[in-house]
Amino acid sequence: MLVLLATSSFAGVLINEVVYNLSGADDGLEWIELCNNGTEAVALDGYTIRSGGASFATSFTLSAAGSIAPGEYVVVGFGSTTWPGAFNGNLENGGSVADGVQLVDAVGTVLDTLLYDGAAGGLLDDLGRAEPSAIGVGEGESLGRFNGTSDCVDTDDTSVDFVEYETPTPAAANGDPSTDTGDTGGTPVDCSAAADIRLNELLSNPSGSDDGLEWVELYNRGAADVDVSGWVLRTATQATGGSSDSLPDGTSIVAGGFLLVGAGGVGAITVNNGTGGDGVYLLCDDVILDSVVYGADNSDGLVDDWGIPATSIADVPGENETLGRREDGVDTDQSGDDWGISTLPTPGAANDVPPKPPDPQCRPEGSDGLRLNEVLNDPTEADATYEFVELYNAGDVAIQLEGFVLDAAKSTWKENAVLPAGAVIEPGEFYVIGGGDVENQDYSASGLDLGNGAGDAIRVTSCDGVLLDTVLYAGGEMEDGLVGDGGATDVVDKVSAGSSIGRFPDGEDSDQHTDWIAYASPSPGEGNADPGAEDSGTDTSGPGDDPVDPGCGPDPDSPDGAGCATGGLPLHGLEVGAVLLVLARRRRL
16 A cells, blocks of 8 residues: 555655745635646546644545646645635644645545654654654745756655745746746746736726727736736636736836726737626736626636635626726725726726715614515416515514515525615505516516425515515425424415415414415405405405316315315315305505
8 A cells, every 4th residue: 555655646746835834824825736747637626635733634625627737737725716715724834743734636545745844743644654844934935846956756755855935936837946036937927016906997898899899907006116027817707717818028007007908908808798707817926916706696606816706796897888996906805895887988097986885774673563465476477577475564663674685495595585775664565576567566576586386485584684474385295394484384275377375364474374365366565355255346356266276275184284185175174166255355545
C-alpha cells in the first residue's frame, strides 16, 4: 500500500502552492494551488482537501465538475473561478508540531501531503512518516514547490520540495525563490493598486445588434494613476468558464478617472444579458478584485468578490439601459445594494444612477387577524393567469401587508408572492392575489403556481416571518409531511376544475378542513355565500354544481372524510344525486 501511494505521488495532480496565513483574518481568504505534472487531464469532481493539526479532516470538497490539464495550475478556495469558497475551520497556521494539508481523490486515495511549520506530531505524510516537514512562512506569504529548477515535482520530502515565497503566484508556475518575482516568462503584472480600481458601469444590451457595442467601465478611486496592463475582465453566465479579455500593455487609468473597455474604448468585450444570473469580474494575477452579479436570481451559481455564490444580486438592465454603481467606486461587495439601473448611459463619465429605494417597512401589527379565505387552484382557463388566493382581515385593525409572503407547496414550500409597499387590508375586507387576469385582484403575482394534486398547501406569513394561516387541500392523504398552523394535517376535499374552496363565515378558522366549502362560482374580492341560504335570484350558480371530481368523493372510512373513493358515496352525509346547493355570492358593501 505504501508503495502504491508513493508511486501515485510522482506523476499526476499535486499540491503546488498554499497560502494558509493571511495578513489579518484568514476567514474565506486562504487558497491552495494544484498542478498536473502528468500527461493526461484529470477530472477533479469529488476530490477533497484535508487539513489539520492533530489529525486530518475534510476541509474542502471539489464538488463542481472540472478538470486539470497537463501542465495546468488551478486554485481551490479564495479567488478560484471553478472551486471558490472557504476551507472548513480554516487551514492551520503552524505551531510546535507540524500542521498539514492533503489531497485525496474521489475514491479516498491520498495523492499528496504537505506537512509544515513544526516538529513531528500526529500527522503522517504520503509514506506514513511523521517527518520531515516544510518550514513555516509569515503572514501573506506562501509555501510553494521548487526543486532548484522547476515546480510541480514531488520527492515525498516536503522539507526539500517546498520553499517560502514572499509573493504568492496563484494559478501560475512558481518562479525561482531567490528572485521571488513570480515571473513565469512574461511581463509581471502589477497588482499593488488593486484596491483603487473598481468596475463602475456596464452596457449589456444595446439597442439593436449587440455586436461591438457592449462595454464595461472601470473607475480609479485612488489618488494616483494606475497601470492596469495585463489585468483581466471576465464575463460569465455560469459558475465555471466564461470569456476573459486582458487589458493591453500600456493601459492606465488616471486618478479619479474612467476607462472604457469595448465600444470604442480599449479592446473589445462581450457582456451577457442576465439570464439565470450573469457576472462581470475584474482580476489581477487570477485573483478576483471586484465583481458584479446581476439577474432575476443566481440559479447559475455565479460567485462574488469572496469566491462564494453571490446572494446579493443586482437587477437586469433593459435595452440600452446600463447597470452602474449608485455612487462611483463605492463598493460594499453587495451587488444588489451597490448597483442600480440607469436610463442615461454615461460611458467614461460619472454615473447617473438613482439611489437605492428604502428598505421595505415591516409592520406586522394586527396580522394575527389575517386569514386565507378563498382559493382557486385549478381554473378552467389558464392556471398562470386565473389562479388566485384571497385574504381576509378578521381582526379589528387595518393590516399593512408590505413584505408579507404567500407560499405554495406541491411537495415542498416555494415562495409565490411578496406583497408590495402600500398593500393594506382593512378590517372585514378582502385582498386578492391573482395571476394577472383575475377579477377584483389587488396584486398581480407572476410567480403564482398553485398545486392541483393530492395534499398540496398554501400558507401566508407576516413580514417578520410569523406563520399566520395555512390550508391543506386537494384531498387524499398528506404524503409530503406538510402541516397546517396548529399542527393540523387534515386535507380539504378535492374540487373540480373551475371550482374554488372558501371559508364560511369569512375568516372562520378552527384549523380543520371543515372550515372550507366548495364553491362552483368563485368570487374573488367578495364575501363567501352561506351554504344554507336560499337562492336570492341574483346568482343562479352555486357550489352544488358538481364541485367534486367525478369518482372522487370522501371516504367514509377515513377519520376526517378526506379520502378519495369511487362510486356514489355520500358527500359529508348528503346524497350527491339528491342535493343541489344553491349559494348566493355576495360582494361586501
